Each structure stands twice: as C-alpha cells, then as structure tokens.
Amino acid sequence: MATTYKLISSVTVGSGGAAYMEFTSIPQTYTDLNLVFSGRNTSSGDWFSLSFNGSSSNFTGRIIFANGAGVYSYTRNADEQGVIPNSSTTANTFGNGSLYIPNYTGSSNKSYSIDSITENNATTAYMTILAGLWSSSAAITSIRMTISANTFAQYSTAYLYGISNA
Numbered sequence: 001m002a003t004t005y006k007l008i009s010s011v012t013v014g015s016g017g018a019a020y021m022e023f024t025s026i027p028q029t030y031t032d033l034n035l036v037f038s039g040r041n042t043s044s045g046d047w048f049s050l051s052f053n054g055s056s057s058n059f060t061g062r063i064i065f066a067n068g069a070g071v072y073s074y075t076r077n078a079d080e081q082g083v084i085p086n087s088s089t090t091a092n093t094f095g096n097g098s099l100y101i102p103n104y105t106g107s108s109n110k111s112y113s114i115d116s117i118t119e120n121n122a123t124t125a126y127m128t129i130l131a132g133l134w135s136s137s138a139a140i141t142s143i144r145m146t147i148s149a150n151t152f153a154q155y156s157t158a159y160l161y162g163i164s165n166a
Helices: none
Strands: 003-012 020-023 032-039 048-051 059-066 071-077 093-101 108-117 125-135 143-146 157-165
Touching: 003 020, 020 032, 020 157, 032 143
Parallel strands: none
Antiparallel strands: 003 157, 020 143, 032 093, 032 157, 048 143, 059 071, 059 125, 093 108, 108 125
C-alpha cells in the first residue's frame, strides 16, 4: 500500500505574534491529516488547545505527561491538548509536535493523537502524548490551535499534510 503526503497549507506567525494558528477549507480528498508544528508562547502558559470546525466541545482524551521529575497520566478535554515552550524557557527556543487524524472525513467520531515537547536548556522540559476523541460525526473542515489568553511567538509554524493511502 503506497502512502503519499501532500502539503495542503502552512502558517507562519508574523511580527507581533498571533492568538491562534488555523487551517480552514480543508479538502475532503485525503484519507488522513497530519499537522506538524513548531511553536513558542510569548507568555507564561505551556498548553495549547484545539478546535475542529469551530467547536471546542466534545473532546476527550488521555494524556501522558513527563517533566523530568516524573511521569503522569490523566484525562484531558479541549483546553489542554499539548505543550509548547513559554517565555520563561530558553530564549528563542521553539518546541514541536504533531497532530495525526485518521479518517477525518468519516461519519463516525474522530480519533486523533498528539505528541508535543518543549525545548529548554534547563532542568525542566515537558513532553506529552495524547490519545483523543472528538465526538462528532462531521467531517473535519477546519483546525485551530490556540494558546488561551496568550500569543504564539513570531516564527511559530504549522504545516498541514493530507495523506492518501492507496
């Protein structure tokens, strides 16, 4: 089975930062989606949230979170889906991650996974892996990543790929 990746769109945050990174009008011609991102928060928060089709409701998930001192596992909703470095981490350092959504056009609930990590030249850095479910039968046509009450730093990027399994 051949798998092909095609860049659908990309976002690069400009000067002054941005409250969110968003992809709209996602074509319904692929099997899966993969959003790859690199980001930094201009303020003190580490967490980013997600919305699909403008909705931040009906998200559930289980996250594994590690911070150098221990590993924790707990339930999450849309408000804390993954981590990026904040303003107190090593200057000009960006974290990265990936959001994978199989069968995003299907008529059943949408499963997804996220892995993310903060980069920091210090004792504490964060790493997360999340298995999530968006309880909606709607095909995903837009994705938004938001940092609650904060801003993505200039040069934060996100790339959305369509994946075809043929």
